[in-house]
Amino acid sequence: xxxxxxxxxxxxxSRSTMTRRAWWLVGFNILLxxxxxxxxxxxxxxxxxxxxxxxxxxxxxLGLVLFLVWPPAVYAVVTNVIGLTAIQVAxxxxxxxxxxxxxxxxxxxxxxxxxxxxxxxxxxxxVIVLVGVGGTANYGVVVTxxxxxxxxxxxxxxxxxxxxxxxxxxLLLGGDAGPDRLGLRPDSISxxxxxxxxxxxxxxxxxxxxxxxxxxxxxxxYGPFPDGYDCxxxxxxxxxxxxxxxxxxxxxxxxxxxxxPGIEAMRDAVEGTLGITLQYYVLIDMQGFSDLIDAxxxxxxxxxxxxxxxxxxxxxxxxxxxxxxxxxxxxALWYARTRYNMTDYQRMERQREVQEAVIAQFxxxxxxxxxxxxxxxxxxxxxxxVPQAALGYFVDLANKTRKLPIDKFELIxxxxxxxxxxxxxxxxxxxxxxxxxxxxxx
Numbered sequence: 327x328x329x330x331x332x333x334x335x336x337x338x339x340s341r342s343t344m345t346r347r348a349w350w351l352v353g354f355n356i357l358l359x360x361x362x363x364x365x366x367x368x369x370x371x372x373x374x375x376x377x378x379x380x381x382x383x384x385x386x387x388l389g390l391v392l393f394l395v396w397p398p399a400v401y402a403v404v405t406n407v408i409g410l411t412a413i414q415v416a417x418x419x420x421x422x423x424x425x426x427x428x429x430x431x432x433x434x435x436x437x438x439x440x441x442x443x444x445x446x447x448x449x450x451x452x453v454i455v456l457v458g459v460g461g462t463a464n465y466g467v468v469v470t471x472x473x474x475x476x477x478x479x480x481x482x483x484x485x486x487x488x489x490x491x492x493x494x495x496x497l498l499l500g501g502d503a504g505p506d507r508l509g510l511r512p513d514s515i516s517x518x519x520x521x522x523x524x525x526x527x528x529x530x531x532x533x534x535x536x537x538x539x540x541x542x543x544x545x546x547x548y549g550p551f552p553d554g555y556d557c558x559x560x561x562x563x564x565x566x567x568x569x570x571x572x573x574x575x576x577x578x579x580x581x582x583x584x585x586x587p588g589i590e591a592m593r594d595a596v597e598g599t600l601g602i603t604l605q606y607y608v609l610i611d612m613q614g615f616s617d618l619i620d621a622x623x624x625x626x627x628x629x630x631x632x633x634x635x636x637x638x639x640x641x642x643x644x645x646x647x648x649x650x651x652x653x654x655x656x657x658a659l660w661y662a663r664t665r666y667n668m669t670d671y672q673r674m675e676r677q678r679e680v681q682e683a684v685i686a687q688f689x690x691x692x693x694x695x696x697x698x699x700x701x702x703x704x705x706x707x708x709x710x711x712v713p714q715a716a717l718g719y720f721v722d723l724a725n726k727t728r729k730l731p732i733d734k735f736e737l738i739x740x741x742x743x744x745x746x747x748x749x750x751x752x753x754x755x756x757x758x759x760x761x762x763x764x765x766x767x768x
Contacts, residue, residue, distance in 0.1 A: 333365045341441045348435035348448045355431040356455050359424060362431040375427050382420060397725075402718030410474040417467045421460050428456045472701040477714055479705040482584030486716035487605040489522040492767060494723075496520070496712075497593055497607040500615070500662075500677065501567075512564050512592060513612065513663070514677045517600060523767040525726025528760055529681075531674050531736040532596060534564035536745045539595035546576040547594050555595065563599070566591045584711040599737075601754035602761075606712045612663070614707035616655025618684070621699035624652045625683035627661065636666040658683075671738045678734060685728075735760045 333350065337343050347366075354361040360375020393400045403409035432452055437445050487494075500514025515532040538554040538561060541547045547555075547566075555561045557569075570577065570591025577587040585593075585607065593604050619625055628650045635644040646653075646661055653661060662680045665673050712720065737743045737753060 338436065338439050341439065344436060344439040345441045345444045345448075348437065348440045348444070351431050351435050352448055352452045355427060355452065359427045362434060363427065367430060367434045371427075371430065375423060378420070378423055398718055398722045400718075401721040404473070405477060405714070405717035405721055407474050407478055407714060410470050410477070414467055414470040414474070417463050417470065421463045421467070424456060424460055424463075428452055468698060472698045476701040476705045477717065480708050480710055481714045481717060482711045484584070484711075484713045484715070486713050486719065490603045490605065491761075492522050492763060493761060494520045494522060494606070494720075495602050495604045497589075497596055497604045498681075499567075499589070499592060499607065499609045500612050501609050512567050512609075514610075514674075514681075515564065515592070515596065516678075516681070517596060517602070517604065519602070519761055520723060520727060521764060521767045522723070524730070524764055525723050526730050526733075526764050526767070527727045528733040528735065529678065530600065530757065530760065531678060531734070531738075532563065532599060533670055533674060533737060533745050534562060535560075535670055536563045536599065536737060536743075536748060537561050538748065539563045539566065540598040540750055541594050542598055545594040545598070547591060554598075563592075563595050566595045599748075599750065599753065600757045601750070602757060606710065608708065608710045608712070611707045611709075612659060614703070615662075616659045618700070618703040618707050619653070619655035619658050619687075621696055621703040622684065622687040623696060624654050625658055625680065625687055626650065626652055627658070627679055627683050629661070633661065633664060634666045635660045635664050642666060671736070671740070674736060674738070682732070733760065 332343075333347055336347050351362040351366060354365065358376060359379045360372045360377075363369065363372030363375060365372075389400060404413070432449060435448060437449060440448060496518045498514070498516040498518055499512040501512050513534055515534055517530045517532070518527055519530065520527045538556060540554040541551060555563065555566060557565070567588035570587040570589070574580075574587045577585075577590040580587050580590045589607055589609060593607060597604050629646055629648050632648050633646040634642045635646060636642045644660070646657060646664075651657075658680055662677045663673070735741070735756070737745075737748075737756075739745070741756070743749075743753065
């Protein structure tokens, strides 16, 4: 006789013995899946279950240690399509394994021989734990799949770009393809510049009505506009998106590189305006932006004064009350877009407020609880050429950015910028000052 013999070969005529045995088997299955089979069932299945459980524990411990000592390694896995697929397959495997082991454990427990008062408690405990663990793992499968699909939809393939002068500069375009206009036109134009060493971010706002944007000699737009964007009338920088779309031959490789001619025209114009290199862009479709805000649960904004909703020359269709408000997507979009009896510069300020409020809502707990809706909305409204291979690095960099205040600089008359005839040399000097490295980055 061995120690395990009473469990493997119990006295089936004794209800008290069978009840204790059932509790032990269910308990072992919860603590170490596969151990119940080693003690009382198919030892081959038991060994497989125990080994698989130890492998899972080892991977979990390894992941935790890596996250504590080298977070970018973990971010690289969870932002990689192949890594996410592997995680999803592993989760499905363990869900199936837990179901098989739990059902087999209940079979081994021989519930018909257990005391009637304990029979349903034993079975109930096994099922509750199975549903809890399996449900959590199943949610992990859903989240992992949504993350993978969103990454594949939003982000490009290819290699990561290097920092320029210690910074990553990202063009952020809020594209508005509303029913009142032909095609898409970027109403919100910003550059987010991030120090590679510290994560310190500076956001530069560019008025959509800035004129005569210059181009470097290497730009395809330098040929038609060697002295800057001069179309003969109002030559607003935002019109260059449409110009690029109407002249795709200027940027024949744009689509293959995860962009389009309109975006590339805007990139060249903003680079010339600020005198910097833009490694990446992010285009947000403002018409779908409200879905993303709704998926995040709304955003909180303090409205300085009552704001009429409408377009200049049209009727007032509503108002946004003054004070701190929780805005849904539709209200937030109106807050960012409305220009009734106000300047573009006031609207620019509100757009930055909305952008910052959305960033504030991207807290891990909030995103995790609403992840599938957020991922689906994001895939619909966001396009970027940030490569998937660089996502792990940028997630780590973004964590640093969130801990620091974001500096803001607007190219507006209040800062000495005349949008009709800008002094671009002066703007370049302003940007050099705004992008002065922090002491920690030097």
